[in-house]
Amino acid sequence: MQAEAISESSASRPLLETQSHPQQYKHWKLRVEGPAAYLILDVQEGGGYLPGYALKLNSYDISVDVELADAVTRLRFEHPEVSVVVLTSARERLFCAGANIFMLRGASHPFKVNFCKYTNETRLAMEEASAHSGQYYLAALNGLASGGGYELALACKEIHLIDDHSSVVSLPEIPYLGVLPGTGGLTRLVDKRHVRRDLADVFCTLAEGVKGRRAMEWNLVDEVHPPSQWEEMIAKRVAELVREGATQQGIALEPLVKERRGNEIIYKHLTLSVEPDARVARLTLRGPATSTAETPLPDNAAQAGSGWYPLALFRELDDVLVELRFNFEEIGLILIRSEGELESVMALDRQLRARPDDWFLREVRLLIGRTLKRLELTARSIFTLIEGNSCFGGFLFELALASDRIYMRDDADDPAGIALSPLNEGAFPMGNGLSRLAQRFCGNPEHPRRLDTGKEPHLSAQQALDAGLVTAAPDELDWEDEVRLAIEERTSLSPDALTGMEASLRFAGPETMESKIFGRLSAWQNWIFQRPNATGERGALTLYGEPERPRFDRHRT
Amino acid sequence: MLDSIPNNVNLENNPKLQRALQRWNPNFLDWWREMGPGGFQEDRIYLRTAIGVGQGGWANYDYVTMPEYRWGIFLANPRQGETIHFGDHVGVPYWDQVPGEHRKDLRRLVVTQGDTEPASVEQQRLLGQCAPSLLDLRNLFQVNVEEARHLWAMVYLLHSYFGVDGRDEAEEMLERRSGHPDRPRILDAFNKPISDWLALFCFTTFTDRDGKYQLASLAESGFDPLARTTQFMLMEEAFHMAVGETGIARVIKRTAELMREGKDPESVGAIPLPVVQRYVNEWATASYDLFGSEDSSNAAAFFAAGLKGRYQESDNSRYPDHVALDDVFEAKIFEEGSWTTRQIPLRRAMNACLLDAYVADCKRVLERWNAVLKEHELSERITLPSVRFGRHMGIYSGQCYDIEGNPSDEQTLQSRMVDWLPSQADYDLVKRSMVPVYEPGKIANWIAPQAKGVGGQELDFEYVQFH
Known part of the structure; x- marks a missing residue:
């Protein structure tokens, strides 16, 4: 059934x-x-x-x-x-x-x-x-x-x-x-x-x-x-x-390279791998090549073009989220992983924040911000898995911060690491206006400051756990089981209840017009869409344009 | 001012309506002076004024200058039944107030209908300058003052039943202008000028006949004031259609006479039959569009709510089923290379039903026109364009059909349009014929005289006394 x-x-x-x-x-x-x-x-x-x-x-x-x-x-x-x-x-x-x-x-x-x-x-x-x-x-x-x-x-x-x-x-x-x-x-x-x-x-x-x-x-x-x-x-x-005389030269947004192969969509920096039976989608990002990270930004940053790693990756991420929402409705859990050099990511992170007034870098940051919001507004469970070869640093660590849970493997032989940067403190505000760090610790505003992101702190699994940056840090013996159980348990729960729970827990803190719109859209509109007065046999939406007129259940809640 | 308004709606004891009319009436008169018949406002016209709905009240003829015409407010006598007889509310007593549930739909019906009334006066405002006879001139003005009275009828409904919003809409009726770039009338057919009398006769034959069918379907309404208001309007509308029908018949007669005499109609300032045919095509087609889409959710909603019925909905022999939920309407349409039958749920096809009744009526008119040709032993006939031809509205819009409704293509249509619709040369030709004749008993050369006068007067009566 x-x-x-x-x-x-x-x-x-x-x-x-x-x-x-x-x-x-x-x-x-x-x-x-x-x-x-x-x-x-x-x-x-x-x-x-x-x-x-x-x-x-x-x-x-x-x-x-x-x-x-x-x-x-x-x-x-x-x-x-x-x-x-x-x-x-x-x-x-x-x-x-x-x-x-x-x-x-x-x-x-x-x-x-x-x-x-x-x-x-x-x-x-x-x-x-x-x-x-x-x-x-x-x-x-x-x-x-x-x-x-x-x-x-x-x-x-x-x-x-x-x-x-x-x-x-x-x-x-x-x-x-x-x-x-x-x-x-x-x-x-x-x-x-x-x-x-x-x-x-x-x-x-x-x-x-x-x-x-x-x-x-x-x-x-x-x-x-x-x-x-x-x-x-x-x-x-x-x-x-209009402002006349603007001299910026735009860049061409080249078409994304995207290949569908069985249950996979393969992008340049990203692979989506779907397991329909388990209702899980694995999203694996590939970090920047060392050579990319070592190349300094051109004087005119825009010359880096649409192939520049942070822009290219997040355009792909944005696209894959739309794919997941519309073309993979039955997927309940997104598992985010990354593979690459943490140091290379941090080098790009520095470039991304180097010139606050540059229009191109601003636009890339804004696009990253929009994609992260789209991730948080995706009604699927999101877990980030951090292992030895992961490269969640700075702007990429935001993906982890946007997740419902973060698992980090504590393995002395293959140590995992994360890194923070000043970009984590407000470059990509959530819909409610807070940075993800501030929102995570909204009961303790001093805490993010103590993390001292300006110094680009690198944290091990244990340190990240202590700092409240990850949910759990199982060691190499526990990792497989912990993660497997968490996944299987999650996908067994009611999708509706999860959607409601996640939407309630993800956005602690103040409201903005933006957060209100999504809140009301998710709650009121989607409630009304389910109700017989709209979509029942005699509902107004069902009968619009039909010969019959709607008949309402007059009970108010 | 209010004392002189003929009415049977108890205006004397209705302070709300009095207040509304006191504000609206001066603006109406300003509108009439600005947009009513141009150049004849000071002249005395032999007009019929309705002062009651009974036998004696309906037809009172006398000389009056148009701004002093006594526009009145009338409801037809109470209806036979007392309960709604179609749609979802069958058996519910007629509403004598607007039910809140149906306010938006009723408002839309009244505003759309009401807007056409002043629009037609505006469209025709310059025709007096080239009237073919004094009687025609007088008939034009009779049509004009009655269209203005129809505006009054709709404004009465807006003022009495639609609150503040109704009063605003009544003002808007006076602010929009036919063909105005900034404030056009709501329906497109009412934004094109009527610049010659052939167009006027076509308009009164075809477009006013659409009016007849709209009014007749509203006369079935469960909202009693609307039903009785429109019922009375239908009596006046009948005269307008007669002006049109006899007008075209007289044009045809004159042309036929000349043809029998072996004369080229055009050479003596009359109008050749093919030009008449092209005018018929133009106005009939534009009027088909006024019925709205053959498949319309609005039409379904209006019927379901008991606001707008079919033509003569009350007639049980015509419609055994007044709920209309189980039936379909079949529309023939050419799609992807072959004819198919589109099945439209009957309620959604109410516009198509009304259009069918209208087309049958038009066909009877054309038979009478063609009888004139037959009498003159001519083989030419005037024909009605197919409802599929040249449509901008409904299921046939955007498709290619020829004048007979056969599937065609863009290129063929382009090349044949000159045969089917009036060209600039046709308009010019008609315009050249339009020589004003203002002497009692005389008539322009392009049209035969009327069979008889009006208001008990002879043809050579001085129907208009110029000041």
Whole structure:
């Protein structure tokens, strides 16, 4: 019975293509004009990820967002000269009608959850680009923006809406579908745009949305312009915002080298090896070659290019996480290992933090940070295993810190070691704004300071255990059994309970808008997605577009 | 001001409606002066004014200047039944207030319908400058004031039943403008200008007939004020369609006469039949689109909720099943190289059902037009374009069909369009014919006279007294 339950999941879908390139975009046009870039949504109705639904009215599915995510990342690396990114559509009187309902209805629960999560990660990447990469996102809503379409706009720094007396912004999920505008919509409304809570309440239940002037009064948008002045006003605003004369030269993000072989995906610096029966995925990273680490950074760091080890590795990691989420739904536990020279990693770690103002190094650090967050937001158990040939130092040790548990082998004959660096103290903040070290010891803020990361401390298994940096340090006689039992026990537990437990334990400390969005998405939206009022036989999402009307179970919890 | 508004909705004792109208009415009059018939606002027109829904109240003719026309608010008499007769609420008493559950859908129906009414006045505002006769001129203005009254009817619903938001929407009706780049009307067909009388007659035949079918389906509504409001509007709509139908019939008659006399219609300023045919094609096609998609979740929701029924839904012999959950509608469609039948769950196909009834009605109109050709012993016939041709909405949009609905391809269509849809040369030709005739009893050369006058008057009556 269980085997059936497993085979029915992601195996029944075609593999999701996780990589894209502007030349392959079906749904977006990316136009770069000096310091301004235009991302123009023009969804190909029949170009969705799965058959069975047409992406009408510029509605989107995961294939649209994979392209958007690619564009957002690419703009940062390939076009650092761009300082304003305008998000708009190629359609008359229509920006975007949000996530495609028929796609959502047909999707499995895990797929829906991962779809929502991924789209929000893309939106956070836009916000991060606005905040830290000097790329200011501006939503130019040239027509209706409803549901996810408006949520996308909410992820921009400012929102302009065409005022043609018809076009609205709206979040109609609750009245039409009985689900939430939960991919950040509700939270961004009140936490980011500070829309008054009662007005937000009205807005989120008003199926027809809000037009021009009132949308501005309620702070749902920043500016409105009549159609006859639309292009001129957007151009004027872009001209005000751009920074002319940027001289940085971008780098090409070369396609990832990625080979599928049986139960493996082999990247240049990384191998994913899946054991479907055990529901375990082994993620093994290969450390940098000694020669790489000994090569000094060029004067213009960007010349290191997309093959530079930290960038290349984390692009692969980012990709493999998306693979795991969408193409390996049944995998419950990710085991992270590394193989390589700790010293080589630390040499790259020094390069990575050497020039705080360099745009390229900044972007690499930000990409590493995003990937680590994506790891923590992956609803799978994560264990890191540290052995004699491991190279978890500095920025790579963050992978261990992002794990639920860390096992380090204490073997005098083949001693394992880890190393810390100043990058562990805030270069890669978690969604709640804390460094992983600070979060780990949030009851004892002095402790991370005593670790003195500036001196790049190297720690043995015993020292790491004493310092609270690893969960357990079994010796060579215990190692195999300890690790095997931990794995087998973990994968026997309820996946739902584990998801809830991990999400609760991973993010101790304060809340931010980002952490709230994921918290509410994981808890509320996913609860509602499971409830009969949304997805039952007579649920609103099930019956949307069907001849029958929903019938609700009226009991409130 | 309120004293002069004819009504049967108890306006005298409705302070809420009084307050709303007091604010709205001045803006309405400003709108009428700006966007109503251009150049004739001071003239006295022999118009019919409804002052009641009974026998004597319906048709009162007198001279009036248009800004002083007494626009009124009327509900048809109470309906036979007392309970909703279709959808999920069969047997539930008619609603006399908007049920909160259906507010958004009702609002959408009322706003969309209401927006078309002032739009058509705007589209037609310059036609008076080239009217073929005084009676035609008067009929145009009758249509215009009644479309404005239909706006009043929808505004009455918004004011009375939709609260503050309804009042805002009523204002928006006066702010949008047909074809305006910044504030266009909601539906596309109402943003294209009607610049000659042939277009007007096509509009009143085909587009107003869409109006008839929309209103008829709303007249079935479980929301009683909407049902009774639209029921009364249908009486006026019938006159508009008659203006259109007889208008085209008269054009055809005139052209047929000239052809029988062996004259080239064009050479004497009349309109050749192929041009008439192309106008018919243009307006019929645009009107098909107004029905919305053949497969529509909105239509299903409206039916399920008991808000919008089929044409004559109350007629049990026409529809044995008023729940419509088990049936399908079959639509013929050419896909991937062969004809297939698409099965649409009946509720989702309500727009298609309405369109079917409409097309049958249009066919009867064309038969009457063709009878004129037959009387003149001409073999030419006017035909109705296929519902698959030239669609921008629904299951056939984006596909290639010829005028008869046969599958075609992009290239063929491109090369044949000049045969099927009016070209600039056609528009120019019609425009050249449009010579104004303002003398009582006289008629332009491109059209035959009416069969009779209106309001008990002769054809040579002075229907418009210029100031």
